Amino acid sequence: DKLxxxxxxxxxxxxxxxxxxxxxxSLLHIFRNSVDHGIExxxxxxxxxxxxIAKLKVFFSKDVKNFTINIQDDGKGIDPxxxxxxxxxxxxxxxxxxxxxxxxxxxxxxxxxxxxxTVSGRGVGLDAVKEEVxxxxxxxxxxxxxxxxxxxxxxxxxxx
Numbered sequence: 001d002k003l004x005x006x007x008x009x010x011x012x013x014x015x016x017x018x019x020x021x022x023x024x025x026s027l028l029h030i031f032r033n034s035v036d037h038g039i040e041x042x043x044x045x046x047x048x049x050x051x052x053i054a055k056l057k058v059f060f061s062k063d064v065k066n067f068t069i070n071i072q073d074d075g076k077g078i079d080p081x082x083x084x085x086x087x088x089x090x091x092x093x094x095x096x097x098x099x100x101x102x103x104x105x106x107x108x109x110x111x112x113x114x115x116x117x118t119v120s121g122r123g124v125g126l127d128a129v130k131e132e133v134x135x136x137x138x139x140x141x142x143x144x145x146x147x148x149x150x151x152x153x154x155x156x157x158x159x160x
Contacts, residue, residue, distance in 0.1 A: 030152050
């Protein structure tokens, strides 16, 4: 029951899709999480003075050696306090920055959903994306602001 306007920026980056096939498949986990975990219900969005229609943007950048895939939503953001609660492993949260705590979403088995749906909640997904990005020699980062949204940045070498 969510309305999402998805925009994919055109790009002049040309790649051999065979080299990135598994990565492209794994990116589905980011889209699922954005819609299921990040984007609020229509009622919540209206109550927060947001548009009833959420925005999900995919845009790209490149330099000589690397290209970056950016996936950004305008949802509720990732709450580090919620990550602390649902983390199955024990971390010294006192010594971790907000960004480090948010990055725990890439840990295997981590899910903020208490119920499993056909869309998400099994704690499998973002760890698979990170694993595939690293297999390709890249890195993935996430930044988030409460009530403003989340941005995933995936930086990869041009060659694949």
